[in-house]
Amino acid sequence: MTNAWEDRKKALENEYFHKKEREVLDKMKHDAEEILAKGYSKDRCPKCGDMIKPMIFRGVPLDKCPSCGGIWLGPNDLKLLAEKDHRGWFDRWFHADSEETSDQEV
Numbered sequence: 001m002t003n004a005w006e007d008r009k010k011a012l013e014n015e016y017f018h019k020k021e022r023e024v025l026d027k028m029k030h031d032a033e034e035i036l037a038k039g040y041s042k043d044r045c046p047k048c049g050d051m052i053k054p055m056i057f058r059g060v061p062l063d064k065c066p067s068c069g070g071i072w073l074g075p076n077d078l079k080l081l082a083e084k085d086h087r088g089w090f091d092r093w094f095h096a097d098s099e100e101t102s103d104q105e106v
């Protein structure tokens with residue numbers, strides 16, 4: 001003779017563990033997808049997805065995309081380039097919003 005209460009308890013337990021397992025599996029799947037996406041996008045152009053190639057421009061390391069021609073800079077690279085291009089168009093453009101009446105070349 002089966003105990004209805006015990007059966008119900010077992011069913012609830014199974015449901016609970018099934019739900020927990022599903023949560024763990026979903027999280028594992030999400031993490032795996034994130035790792036894959038990161039691995040895929042590493043060293044790839046954010047614009048067209050092609051592999052970018054490291055290059056040196058005026059002593060500043062840049063990443064250039066051979067497909068779309070996009071150039072990707074590190075956080076300080078733009079500043080470094082602006083300093084190297086002192087009094088040039090790049091420097092003026094870089095400081096355009098901070099120094100409205102900057103030194104004009106003749």
Ligand SMILES: [Zn+2]
Pocket residue numbers: 045046047048049050065066067068069070
């Ligand atoms: Zn590109």
